[in-house]
Structures are given as structure tokens and as C-alpha cells.
Amino acid sequence: MISMDTIFNIQTQAEFESASLEVFKFQFENNRVYRSFCDLLYIHPSDVKRIEDIPFLPIQFFKSHDVLSSTQPVEQVFTSSGTTGDATSKHQVTDLHIYKESFRRAFSHFYGPMEDYVVLALLPSYLEREGSSLIYMVEDMIKRSGQVESGFYLHNLSDLNDILIDLDKQGRKVLLIGVSFALLDLVESYQFQLKNTVIMETGGMKGRRKELVREELHDLLKKGFGVKNIHSEYGMTELLSQAYSNGHGIFKCPNWMQIRTRDTEDPLSILPNHRTGGINVIDLANINSCSFIATQDLGKTFADKSFEIIGRFDHSDIRGCNLMVL
Structure with missing residues (x-):
């Protein structure tokens, strides 16, 4: 299993891609919810050769499932605020360090x-x-x-x-x-x-x-x-990393986090820079949960790996959630 020291010391895109593929394989093998999602998409680690091949788990699963890749005891449960009557997301964290x-x-x-x-x-x-x-x-x-x-x-x-x-x-x-x-x-x-x-x-x-x-x-x-x-x-309840903007709404990620945008009508299709789509987050610090999350935010990415948030989906559920009613 890849070490957190390796993840936090990523310097190059090649190192990020290598770490992402390793984390994907680990989570496929150890995260029951993510494995089920990948199975329903007929995606296996042998099919995943690059980041673009990795499936992103719709964030709603944190409302209905325990999204865990670790068997260690849960140290803290973080919850989303939610609106009255809505189910809240639960992020079970096994290593607060x-x-x-x-x-x-x-x-x-x-x-x-x-x-x-x-x-x-x-x-x-x-x-x-x-x-x-x-x-x-x-x-x-x-x-x-x-x-x-x-x-x-x-x-x-x-x-x-x-x-x-x-x-x-x-x-x-x-x-x-x-x-x-x-x-x-x-x-x-x-x-x-x-x-x-x-x-x-x-x-x-x-x-x-x-x-x-x-x-x-x-x-x-x-x-x-x-x-x-x-x-x-x-940032969000379901992540362990944050991006920051020093103005104009343009965010930058730490080296162990990146953003991709997906086609809102075809969630498995990744869009090029400057195209508005659903925000997919790769958060390699989230190794004991899921590092590949499809959020409800809309935005666009840029060539320098910065990104902008434009809004949120109008509909409450992201396409793909109805694949799994476990």
C-alpha cells in the first residue's frame, strides 16, 4: 500500500498519476461500496491504465453507505449540515492524523x-x-x-x-x-x-x-x-483536503489533490479544460475512504490545474446514483 509520506510529497504530474492508480487499486480491493460501483460499471483495475479511466463515486453515497477502505476503528464521524428533512453525509475517518x-x-x-x-x-x-x-x-x-x-x-x-x-x-x-x-x-x-x-x-x-x-x-x-x-x-465533509483561492474565484489544489470535469449527460466522459461540467475531485489524502468523488458542483478547469466553481446541479441526484440501491 502506498504511504502517506509518498502522497504528501508528490511533486510531478507523473508521480500524481502513479499514486492515483495505486490508490484506485487499493480502494477497489478494500472499499465494498466503491467496488460494487465499479463492478456495476464493469470496470476492473486491469482496465484502468490512466487517471481518465478511474470511475468517480457519486457523492450521494456518503448519505446512505459507509464509504470505507479501512478496517481500522473509526476515530471521528464528520457530518454535512444538510437542509431540514434531508439525509446528511457521513464521512467516517479512521485516521485523524x-x-x-x-x-x-x-x-x-x-x-x-x-x-x-x-x-x-x-x-x-x-x-x-x-x-x-x-x-x-x-x-x-x-x-x-x-x-x-x-x-x-x-x-x-x-x-x-x-x-x-x-x-x-x-x-x-x-x-x-x-x-x-x-x-x-x-x-x-x-x-x-x-x-x-x-x-x-x-x-x-x-x-x-x-x-x-x-x-x-x-x-x-x-x-x-x-x-x-x-x-x-x-472543501467538503466527504474530503480530507481543501483547495484555496486568493481572489477571483480561481482555486488551486495542494499537490495531492486535483480536479477533473465530467460531462453532465455522460458522467464517465471527462471534459477538456475550459468546458463547464460536473466537478470530480481526486483527493489522495482520502485513502481510507474514497479518493475519487463526483460532486454536485459545476465548474471548469484550466491548463495550470486551477479551477473555478460556477454553481451546483439543479437536480438533486447525480446521474449514476441509480446504478446502486444496496
Whole structure:
């Protein structure tokens, strides 16, 4: 079995492809749900010679099945927020060390040492429920920052306003990470001109506000915070890795994660760059679950391996899910 050290130290496309094929073979042999899905597609490891041949498991299976490639005890179950009445996704994680290593390395790669930042988190909808993988990550970031001012904010926007202004005046590096509706609530109550603060939105109105297109959301936040760019984090319950954008909605992945787009009418067909399609994620850190996931997001990829999220599927189920009712 491929080591996590090998995965986290991928440097070239050839190394990524080799690792992906090895992980696919391992998960085919050890993940009952993924094996059943591949069997129904009549796809066997002997047929898979390149990444384009690997099937991507529709993300909905995390709502109805235990998607595991490991027999080790489950250390943590991360759950999605979901809407009232909907089934929620469950990601059973057997090795939290891998998750920590993944998000620590990725953040450091794009933003430098966590210890350089005061981390302020405005994530009320996540704090108000159990099982959020985002809260787990941000708690670790706050702890590792080692700054006494780092912490979570729920509804105390006045305190957050004061500390943001004070830290920025001091020239301290600040990361304000927040869910979209809460960041909008903040700039509707207070106005800023921040020079040393990274504003990072994690997406989602969570039913609290009307959904906005990214350009409109970012324009409001840029004006409200007085910054040139709004950063974004792209992650989900079912993954163990995140991509980051430092502006304009263009995301970059750490070296052990890549995006492909699929034809929305033919989910086994991978599209070329610049074509809008369903987002397929390869997350090699997700070795004990499934590393090849077909999401409900729509987007496009670019030649430098960056990608853009454009929206979500209108229909609730991805084509291919009806192959398996286990």
C-alpha cells in the first residue's frame, strides 16, 4: 500500500498519476461500496491504465453507505449540515492524523506558517451543530496560531469589529475565515479599511440569505472590508483536503489533490479544460475512504490545474446514483 509520506510529497504530474492508480487499486480491493460501483460499471483495475479511466463515486453515497477502505476503528464521524428533512453525509475517518497533516500542509503551502496569523473564525452555522470537519480544522488552526486573540465568534459582531480594527492597526497578520452570510452580516453593521487581513469565505448562505453569484458576493465583501481580494476555501465533509483561492474565484489544489470535469449527460466522459461540467475531485489524502468523488458542483478547469466553481446541479441526484440501491 502506498504511504502517506509518498502522497504528501508528490511533486510531478507523473508521480500524481502513479499514486492515483495505486490508490484506485487499493480502494477497489478494500472499499465494498466503491467496488460494487465499479463492478456495476464493469470496470476492473486491469482496465484502468490512466487517471481518465478511474470511475468517480457519486457523492450521494456518503448519505446512505459507509464509504470505507479501512478496517481500522473509526476515530471521528464528520457530518454535512444538510437542509431540514434531508439525509446528511457521513464521512467516517479512521485516521485523524491524515486529515490534520493534509490541512496543515495545504494552508502552509499557500499562506505560510499558521503561527504568523491571528485566526478569527465567524462560522455560526457550523458552531451550532455537531460533527463539522470545518470546525475541526479551524479549531486546530486557532490552537496552532498560538495567538491569544485567535478564536471563534458567534453573534458578538461588536467584539469582532473592535478586534479586527485593533489588530489591523497594529500591523498584525490576520485571517478572518467565515461563512458567507455571517461575513455579510458583519459588513452590513460595520465598515472596514483593512490592510493586513485575509478575508476568506467558505461559501454558503445555509438558508439564512438569498444565494448570490460569486462576483456579487465578493464585490459586497471587498467594499465592506476595504480589501482588494476575497479569498475562498473549497472543501467538503466527504474530503480530507481543501483547495484555496486568493481572489477571483480561481482555486488551486495542494499537490495531492486535483480536479477533473465530467460531462453532465455522460458522467464517465471527462471534459477538456475550459468546458463547464460536473466537478470530480481526486483527493489522495482520502485513502481510507474514497479518493475519487463526483460532486454536485459545476465548474471548469484550466491548463495550470486551477479551477473555478460556477454553481451546483439543479437536480438533486447525480446521474449514476441509480446504478446502486444496496
